[in-house]
Amino acid sequence: MTSPIRNAPESAGVPVPAPFRQALLFVAAVTAWRLVLLFTDGINLSFDEAQYWHWAQTPALGYFSKPPLIAWMIWLTTAIGGNGEGWVRLGATLSHAATALVLFALAKALFRTRDDADRIGLWSALIWITLPAVSVSAMIISTDAPLLLCWAVALLALVRALEPEGTAWRWWGLLGVAIGIGLLAKYAMVFFVVSLLLFLLVSPADRGRLRQPGLWLALAVGGLVYSPNLLWNLLNGMASYRHTGENANLKSHLFNPAELGEFLLSQFGVFGPLLFVVLALLLTVALRRTWLVRRYRLLICFVAPVLLAITVQSFLSRANANWAATAFVAAVPLVTAWLMERNRWRWVLPVSASLHLLAAVALYNPAPLLSLAGMPMTAKLDLQKRLRGWNIAGDWARELAVKNPDLVPLFDDRKTMATLLYYGRPLMMPGRMWNPEGKRQNHYELSASLPADPGGNYLLLTRGEAGWAAPYFERVETVGILRLPIYSDYTLELHAYRLTGFKGYAAGGAR
Template sequence: MPEASPLIPSRDRDLRAVLLCVAALTVARLVALFATPLQLYPDEAQYWLWSRTLDFGYYSKPPMIAWAIWATTAIGGDGEAWVRLSASLFQAGATVVVFLIGRRLYTPAVGFAAAALYALMPGIQLSALVAATDAPLLFFLGLGILAYVGLQDATQARKPWRAAGLGVALGLAFLSKYAAIYFVIGLGLHLAFSRAARAAWTWPAAVSAILAFAIVLAPNLAWNATHGFATFQHTAANAAWSGVQLFNLSEMGLFLGSQLGVFGPIPFVALLLGVGLAFARRRISENDLLLMCFALPPLLIVTGQAFISRANANWSGAGYLAGAILVAAWLVRWRARRWLIAAIAIQAAVAAFFLVSVISPAVADKAGLANGLKRARGWDQMTQLILDRAEREPDLSAIAVNNRFLFYAMSYYGRDRLRMGGPPLTSWLLMEGPRNQAETTAPLTAALGRRVLMVSYEGWRRPEMQADFTAASGLEIGSVRLDNRRKRRVEMFIGEGFAPRPRDPVSGLPGRPTPP
């Protein structure tokens, strides 16, 4: 690479280099997005369905993901790539923010290394290519940390403005995912452990941060208040401990092992080693302490949840933006250049393989990873199979499915055919009341139950479905092949005279069905 002009300030050269690298990686991701044959995950289809009706909240998530999908599809249409486009842009922004934080707290070299570790993190590869809540969450959390870092040494006149920026960023993070609560925990820990952090705040700054945060979040709180706090209840239900074995060491071990694949093997081991050394030496620098307060709570809390109940591998992701900066700073400080290069090289190889697999899923199939792609295959074909059956049936009053994933996938992949005035798509309720947004917004009712095409996903609960009708006929089994070993199956029948049996007052489930 030719030497940069000495007329360009060093800080500008550093930032320009990062921007060029991020732009190149983002272009590669966009190529993969527009070239992949992989279909939307059902959750992505659900978020797309939300984006058709803009609101300040939705059943299971805050509104940011729906807003982002609305914006990108308004530009390019409803194709899969446009539904997912914002993820790559949010992660590009988050990578630049990581560099800016690392440069400000340490050196440009640390900032650049941190940006590389973050951008190539295995978990980020998936996050940058799917429509989900993690990408906007990490971007706005990063902006919040950047504003907080700037607040530490801001002048008295600038503190209220920096604090307001922090409040806005935190509010937008909460509008992305309620896991933004980890930022609040980290902020509280930093204030508790750092006298310098407490001294950085003034009353005008604190008021500015709280007001800005409240103004941004208020519409979502108002929406929840008028919808029975649906999003909060769903978030709490995800963390519920019922129906699982408590105090499970194997679950905790599996979760910790999964973090090698989320954060990367070398960065995760370096993070654990650095934390251990810091506590053993009882000496932590102010900048390290700040980042540790934001990086460790998600990992520790979710590890505890995995031990007590269960936890998904990505639930700790809110801590890895700060964690990438911390690991980069430690590896540079330890002069572990070879380990840093090895970490970046390994993660770059994983990122390259992931992009190739997205463009050509057969590569992943040959590597034995087909199971990881099954949720992104077959939904279009399954939708058309069901709608073809519906077209062959005269005088249908509705189509009803018993699986929310199938409902969302059909809403997306059947959008053109469903708009043509045929029978509406509805959701059959197993329990007395709705358990998800599909059942809440489009339940099968007696008014729609005259003659219904009933669809049982994988044959689940078909006898109970048949027993909810006075007559059931025309059973047909359809399937779609996902790969050489797997296929997706549905069982369809015509139900006439929808008269759902009373549900048990204790379990909420229907009684024992009579033979069809």
């Protein structure tokens, strides 16, 4: 069976299936809309996005909190178009568009014996590109977008590798490459390997693959592709691994039913309310019957373990809404195919896609919609209020640096440092992080801590006041305060201080 990914263009004499054309046009239209907003909306980078941009200025094999792919992606897009917010975020938007098209190919390959295989592929692509979580993720640069693309490619490669055809070697190889690159995007890709092994163990028709070289070739290739980041961690005290372990936060108070409830409710927003209800039914009430169908069993093995693990994590400690995002790659074709088998439930697909698009319109254009309703935008209604005004703050910080060329920029929290390194570029670099206790809890404490040796003059930029600085410096002077009203009930405030004659950390009692 020929995959739609391998179909030649119509000019070569091979017609492109109509459902694939429809999927391509729809995905292209939604992506074009997002790109217009991306380059015209002017929403400032979050501190995480700004930090990723800073990483991209010095491409490496790893960073404190993440593997390196996010920085490499930003390096590429900004090398092409410059350092504007749109170019920083571009990789995420394009990754989700590619994921939607890969899901078309995945669904068609997996359900190729069904007459509606093309339609399952079409709706899988449409559902993915309109998912509420994708509408958010496509407009910010994060590790999730490339991770989800790698997960989808790996699933497609696995499905093709398991086919009884003579091209399995190249698909096993692609599977390994996708796993390796996925690990370079985010360590959550390890769940894919767990799900893969689980499927081979529980599927009698596929259990023999555990003794065949294809699987082990894929794992070896994946390990080889990923190995540069492993080397970086070995040379840097396992920094990324330690941070990932600390994020689990299992040393705090265990058993948190409120966190569990919050996480489960958040998944209705991630996957869409109707689709999440259907998925829940598939994994509970309908599981016994669905499990008997091999292709459904495969998809369930790539949904259930992730959802279960993160749900348990949320109960034991906490879990962000996006931590289970990889489960929804397989959940899309699973839910889509299951609904299309049941004529009376097919309406869920177009209704969900429509609701998701309406939600995206509200997310991307809240002010005009509120205006039509006669309601003013306020800080309570603006989910992006904390991203506003930082371009002005960057100009302010840059002017202070110009007026005080003898001072080295100094920061006392990573959020302010990351954001001003971007918006105050290039005069905020190289900045220093105040770190009297010698902590290694973020990238800047690891790579840019102010040395303990006495001497030096600094321009401190902080969200608070600097009374704490007096014991450490011969003189502390206020050189500026920025109060930028974003709304009547929300103001961005920054303070700037001239710190001269650093006495060393020991002067303030730090060891």
